[in-house]
Amino acid sequence: MPSFSHFFHTLNSSKGLFIDAMFLTLKLTLVSILIGIIFGLFFALLKISRVKILEYVSNAYVFLVRGTPLIVQIFILYFGFSGLFLIPDFWAAALALAFHNGAYIAEIFRGTIQSVDKGQMEAGRSLGMTRGVTIRRIILPQAFRRALPPLGNQFIIGLKDSSLAAFISMNELFNVSTTLGSNNFDEMTYLLIVAIYYLVLVALLTMAVSMFEKKLAVSDR
Amino acid sequence: MNGREMIRTENLNKSFGKLHVLKDIDMSVYESEVVCLVGASGSGKSTLLRCLNFLEKKDNGGIFIRGEKVSPDTHNLNHVRQTVGMVFQHFNLFPHKTVLENIIEAPTVVKKFSKTQATEEALELLQKVGLEDKADVYPSKLSGGQKQRVAIARSLAMKPDILLFDEPTSALDPELVGEVLATMKELADEGMTMVVVTHEMGFAREVADWIVYMDDGKIVEKDRPSEFFDHPKEERTIEFLKATMLK
Numbered sequence: 001m002p003s004f005s006h007f008f009h010t011l012n013s014s015k016g017l018f019i020d021a022m023f024l025t026l027k028l029t030l031v032s033i034l035i036g037i038i039f040g041l042f043f044a045l046l047k048i049s050r051v052k053i054l055e056y057v058s059n060a061y062v063f064l065v066r067g068t069p070l071i072v073q074i075f076i077l078y079f080g081f082s083g084l085f086l087i088p089d090f091w092a093a094a095l096a097l098a099f100h101n102g103a104y105i106a107e108i109f110r111g112t113i114q115s116v117d118k119g120q121m122e123a124g125r126s127l128g129m130t131r132g133v134t135i136r137r138i139i140l141p142q143a144f145r146r147a148l149p150p151l152g153n154q155f156i157i158g159l160k161d162s163s164l165a166a167f168i169s170m171n172e173l174f175n176v177s178t179t180l181g182s183n184n185f186d187e188m189t190y191l192l193i194v195a196i197y198y199l200v201l202v203a204l205l206t207m208a209v210s211m212f213e214k215k216l217a218v219s220d221r
Numbered sequence: 222m223n224g225r226e227m228i229r230t231e232n233l234n235k236s237f238g239k240l241h242v243l244k245d246i247d248m249s250v251y252e253s254e255v256v257c258l259v260g261a262s263g264s265g266k267s268t269l270l271r272c273l274n275f276l277e278k279k280d281n282g283g284i285f286i287r288g289e290k291v292s293p294d295t296h297n298l299n300h301v302r303q304t305v306g307m308v309f310q311h312f313n314l315f316p317h318k319t320v321l322e323n324i325i326e327a328p329t330v331v332k333k334f335s336k337t338q339a340t341e342e343a344l345e346l347l348q349k350v351g352l353e354d355k356a357d358v359y360p361s362k363l364s365g366g367q368k369q370r371v372a373i374a375r376s377l378a379m380k381p382d383i384l385l386f387d388e389p390t391s392a393l394d395p396e397l398v399g400e401v402l403a404t405m406k407e408l409a410d411e412g413m414t415m416v417v418v419t420h421e422m423g424f425a426r427e428v429a430d431w432i433v434y435m436d437d438g439k440i441v442e443k444d445r446p447s448e449f450f451d452h453p454k455e456e457r458t459i460e461f462l463k464a465t466m467l468k
Contacts, residue, residue, distance in 0.1 A: 128302045
């Protein structure tokens with residue numbers, strides 16, 4: 001184990017590289033979660049579409065993503081994409097993570113949509129609103145609010161999962177820590193440092209999510 | 222005083238799986254009439270009401286709205302439902318919208334009214350149900366009775382020809398029942414055509430034009446309130462009245 005003074009000295013001297021890497025990690029996470037939310041909403045809507053074939057498509061997507069390791073998905077999408085199109089590494093990584101997050105987010109949305117009381121749909125329909133309009137204006141806003149805690153959780157999982165992008169040479173936090181560690185023959189120090197960066201990011205995220213939840217809770221039952 | 226026929230069912234049948242809930246229901250409601258559907262739980266009265274609004278799909282038989290046979294195959298039910306409003310036992314207010322937003326939702330989204338016009342009408346309706354000071358409050362801050370009065374205003378905002386009430390006071394604390402019934406009585410006095418599933422026999426006797434007693438999916442007896450309560454004809458009606466009055 002590194003001594004305290006050595007640890008803090010290294011923490012301080014490496015902060016330039018780590019902070020750059022932290023921004024890449026954040027960007028990767030943010031982009032992949034946002035695209036993942038779009039994927040997730042899309043596949044959740046397919047799931048409740050009452051069209052059998054669309055339900056199967058949605059089920060297949062969730063099955064594939066949940067049934068295979070993320071690192072395998074990242075490699076397939078990275079080498080698949082870069083073999084087919086010229087796509088920047090960042091987007092290959094972001095899309096792979098988004099594809100992965102999307103399946104979990106689809107399940108989150110499906111659950112919260114179905115948790116909205118049946119009477120809400122009936123009330124909308126009894127006022128002459130179509131099923132689609134009722135879903136969009138009445139059901140989804142309530143489902144989104146209920147999805148926030150699990151979405152925040154998925155955000156944190158996504159942040160940590162983004163470390164796997166190190167294996168397709170993204171210079172995000174984990175990659176920087178292992179590179180610096182092996183270059184300086186000091187792996188443990190840099191691993192402990194990167195752990196601190198992740199902890200701080202997760203703590204900030206947790207706070208942001210709970211603030212957002214409070215803000216949305218004005219009409220809570 | 223037979224006015225225009227507003228709603229009629231002909232040989233209406235409905236089953237849930239093996240359970241035959243509605244058996245050959247023939248019923249008509251004329252303009253400005255208040256019809257109270259009474260009967261024990263499970264007698265099919267709520268199902269009948271929900272069929273009238275097509276929230277429940279009938280198996281066979283006809284539903285006629287103002288003389289016209291309506292079915293999902295030939296009619297846009299979203300249009301039909303604009304003329305047949307519904308008030309639910311559990312209010313079903315939209316919790317993420319304020320009282321005012323609840324009321325103007327359908328007029329602005331379905332009827333494409335401007336927000337100004339819809340708001341103006343909504344405030345009038347709120348005044349009518351005595352809740353003009355609650356316009357900007359979320360439903361979670363209202364009592365059950367207030368919620369139900371908002372739900373009534375929300376239905377009225379679509380200017381329906383007929384209003385269906387599905388046990389509107391059954392989920393309320395006893396001391397809140399009166400305010401909702403008073404609002405409903407006021408509507409009846411103004412000539413609104415109403416079909417009310419209820420256990421409030423006092424209300425039924427005072428406000429209804431007709432009482433329809435259902436048991437086991439059939440209409441057992443239909444009569445004027447005074448006849449129904451004072452001189453019931455069917456054995457099952459007499460049993461039912463005995464049981465409800467003694468409680």
